[in-house]
Amino acid sequence: MTESLQDIARRLVAPGKGILAADESSSTIKKRFDSIGLESTADNRRDYREMLFSAETAMREHISGVILFDETIRQSARDGRPLVQLIQANNSIPGIKVDMGAKPLALYPGETITEGLDGLRERLVEYHKLGARFAKWRAVITIGAGLPTPGAISANAHALARYAALCQENGIVPIVEPEVLMDNPNATHTIETCQKVTEATLASVFEELERARVDLTGMILKPNMVVPGKDSGQNASTTEVAERTVAAFHATVPTSVPGIAFLSGGQSDVLATEHLSRINQIPDRPWAITFSYGRALQAAALKAWGGKRENIAAGQAAFLHRSRMNGLAALGQWTPELEREIA
Ligand code: 5MM
Helix, strand or coil: CCCCHHHHHHHHCCCCCEEEECCCCHHHHHHHHHCCCCCCCHHHHHHHHHHHHCCHHHHHHHEEEEEECHHHHCCECCCCCEHHHHHHHCCCEEEEECCCCEEECCCCCCCEEECCCCCHHHHHHHHHHCCCCEEEEEEEECCECCECCHHHHHHHHHHHHHHHHHHHHCCCEEEEEEEECCCCCCCCCCHHHHHHHHHHHHHHHHHHHHHCCCCHHHCEECCCCCCCCCCCCCCCCHHHHHHHHHHHHHHHCCCCCCEEEECCCCCCHHHHHHHHHHHCCCCCCCCEEEEEECHHHHHHHHHHHCCCHHHHHHHHHHHHHHHHHHHHHHCCCCCHHHHHHHC
């Protein structure tokens, strides 16, 4: 029986579970591998992802879905089983990044537009055959002098909406990711500015989604948290981040959206967990709120693995620990004591 968009979306944000963003494009995974002195070859990329997807307890208990890159959805494990099957065997859902990256937006210096709509319908049909049941498209909004402009926000919101409509037409749940950056060069903006820009961005995204006739009950929102820019020198408390983030959602996100799964955006892994847990303690949250982390789920595992076969168990243990901590955070139950004890 074909699973409905609503059922898939609900499974992605099931209590205590969240999404592993393992969709680093070739240039990003190269940067990650550079940090451990490992060459970025197709085999090394496969070995790394196989290590993560076969971490049975982490995957079964805490990872509801995995976002893959085009290369990965076509790769097989060392024993010949497709990586997609490894994910499914652990009761997790394979997903796929379908955007082609953020490119300079013509006549808007310093701003980008995410490309990838041409031929998307045909690619979605193929990805569905390969096992993907959800997809992801990331739009990037930069805060700076005079930025973002309303033009860049609405162009990106429009592209997100066209992508989401195409996904739903093809039985795929769209993850809609409008990321207001916190770690761009010279990110001196305050948390107040981040909240204002996040609200303006989300408002525009939902306006476009509704205009495109996207069924909000069959999608997941993947936003940034409301935090100060990394060069702002401002220290926001966990409670302030949580309150401002949830306030931004109340102002803009319809309650028919079943789930919100955050990106980590350059926060340290433990801080991303702490913030998520605090957010899940704020009363009056009509949406399931969880994680869809890339760096914050993988950084420790990548380091422990270090590209060596003999370290696979250590890499998986590090991945299990972060998955557990984020699973607890998705329930609002993470504590610094548990972070230390279980480690
Ligand atoms: C894993 O990183 C994803 C792919 O980025 P590139 O296309 O730039 O290589 C990225 O979209 C990711 O899914 C989100 O930004 C969340 O990751 P973080 O690391 O911010 O949690």
